[in-house]
Amino acid sequence: MEQDVRPKTADPREERTLKIVVCVKQVPDTTEVKIDPKTNTLMRQGVPSIVNPHDKHALEMALSLRDQLGGSVTVLSMGPMQSQEALRECLAMGADHAVLLSDRAFGGADTLATSYTLAAGIRKIGEFDLIICGKQAIDGDTAQVGPEMAEHLGIPHITYASQVEAGADGAPVRVHRDGEEGTEILEVKLPVLLTVTHYGDGPRLPVVKGIRRAFRAEVDVWSVNDVEVDRNVLGLKGSPTQVRRIFSPDKRCGCEMIPGDACAAASVVATKLRELRIIGVGS
């Protein structure tokens, strides 16, 4: 995959430096979550907390751009103090700075309140060229926070970004956006917010030096007093959507098991497909 888009001249003054912010969420590993068969409720105990997988891809895109073109990558999260672990993992992967927005006032937020809070954090971080977010978190599964943040910040956004090509300083960047029918190439001037599903070959593993650095590094923790916000728009109070109830999905029973060896079973399936007029309709 064509990744090297360094300007032709070797003159370092023409290299751009990108200030990139990556939004990251610590989530329970929902692939490990089970349902209690007796009460039909979630069993969160013992489920490990991880960096949201799509956010790792977003971070990889950011780190790759920084490695190519120079600049810095700051990871930002909103969550309880435990989220610092996720931020340290990002530092270990190579992020330069980490910020955690943590405060009771932020709790219970839906996507509108969350995106508003993160936007306030970004304003405090200061100047940026690119914000990169994972498409969705694997617990909330909404894919809304990225575009909503862009709206709060008044910058354009591009979802399903799979590749970024940056040219000379000040020039617009080209972004590959994946759609149902194919990929589009879009051009946009910085700053812009991107959301990412997968990037390249996937996120890099932290190296030992990175892990040691991350362990010693400072994570800036900001409370509600550190950011400029309207408190009425934060947390549960600032959330237009409310959860009415949570329940377990219906488990449908009644699978017809087809007996016999491979050939016998295949024969039965072929018959079913014929009955459904999937095959044998004179194609």
Place this chain on the structure above:
Amino acid sequence: MKINSELCSGCGACAAACPFGALVIKGNKAEKTDACTDCGACASACSFEAIQAGSGSDNGGDAHDLNSYKGVWVYLELKDRQLRGVALELLAQGRKLADEMGQELAGVLLGDNVADLANEVFANGADRLYLVEDPCYGRYDADQYTAAMTELINTYRPAVILLGATHNGRDLAPRVAARIKTGLTADCTGLSIDTETGLVAWTRPAFGGNIMATILCPNHRPQMGTVRPRVFKRAEPDCGRTGTIVRAKTKATTSRVKWIKSIKSLKESVNLEDAEIIVAGGRGMGKPESFALVSELAELLGGAVGASRAVVDAGWMPADHQVGQTGKTVAPRVYIACGISGAIQHLAGMQGSDVIVAINRDASAPIFTVAHYGIVGDVNEVLPALINEIRCATA
């Protein structure tokens, strides 16, 4: 939500059941943290009846003003100048909601020279069509479409807006919701009217599909939601139906994003969302080379090839084949799951298929809880046999 500490035994069942991690056990009693959203999952889990579920928070909102918003809107997304399947599915479902609410159903169509689609919109149940035509809407653009939708919403004030959870739908809906500052619920699998409140009840999977959540938007308008394609069925079109066309004018705006070109690189075999037949493979295939069997069967049946997240993560298949909660949601007529164990996240993406055939070596694999027909066996034996049978059948 209130915890009666006298009844609380400190067993921790509530904390374990909380999707938001908002309960802690301190001094052998449960306490709630500020992450609580009053969803009530804890109350269901408590066998001591020590938790009283809340009635939701009151974020204000003028009741009279809220009731002045009327009508159910469906955003009509286009593909190659035709209405996308999901738009027709949402007109059908929107019709039911509108009838229950006693209000009108309207379609919203942004495009360039698309007025000829009006008949199809009315035939599928709409009473009204807001038609916004201009060359600047010829192709989806977030800035142009967000500006137009916002203007329409502020002028005509709908109570509810439904959008397809397509790539563009999931791009547009949150931007509009943030601009209007209203509530948006993503990827709904169920829509109904809550009898108590008259609000739309949006039901959707969360936590990777492990739980279902029903969401309300009590104090903000319009109530917005996206719905994945193939979740609802289209209605029989009634070509005799007519409706009112409102030619809405919007203010010109510039876009900050410039479209350069499209690379139509997706072959039909990867267009899973529209596929009628899908053959999908998981880790049970054994090795990447075995996927050739999956592709061969798919090709024979004229279908698309799907993959579980595990094989995409392992690099056996590209990400655009992934079916599941973080991949594509599909609802073909036939879904053949080969060597897929059936993790909840995968099921969330395909359990709407009409007929599911599962082949897995493990009889206790969860895939068999959603499959209609199951074969316990080695995919590397069953697939060649099936391919052979079908070749003979179509010979």
